[in-house]
Amino acid sequence: MAFFGGQPKSAPAMESQTDHDQRESADIPELPEPRSNTVIAKDLVVTGKLSGEGVVQIEGTVEGEVNLKGYVIVTATGKVKGPVEADVIRIAGHVEGNLTSHDHVQLERTGTINGDVTTVSFVIENGGRLNGRTTMVPEQASTPHVEGLASSKPENNDEEAEG
DSSP: OOGGGOOOOOHHHHHHHHHHHHHHHHHSOOOOOOOOEEEEOTTOEEESOEEEEEEEEESSEEESOEEEEEEEEEOTTOEEESOEEEEEEEESSEEESOEEEEEEEEEOTTOEEESOEEESEEEEOTTOEEESOEEEOOOOSOOOOOTTSOOSSOOOOOOOOOO
16 A cells, blocks of 8 residues: 555556657757868877878967878978878968878868879969979779768769760
């Protein structure tokens, strides 16, 4: 016999607790999908090796090797002291080290590269400074695609018909 006319707890009470938990978890927003974009902020200094896949935008300073499958963007405030290897490299800041790109390099008017560049395609805007050598290499058969970014060059779907 329960006090104050209440019923003893039974299995249905457990089910209502489960329903309550489900409602609570439905109120919690889902985490966003992980993105492969990283920004190294203007006042940050990163020392060491950066490697992985995705897009890294450098607004601060990186002292060490940068090796990515994807894009490296060095903004006007960005500085890199070390070698950089990526599919696409865009420089508006200062890089002191060799660059290796599997697709293309773009040196903007505010950018400076003190080192050698090895790439398939190289664009230097008026005012951009390159203090080093450039080696142009043949294009690879397939360029990796980083989700969320458009290809840097137009697709060519015209194939010659064999007769």
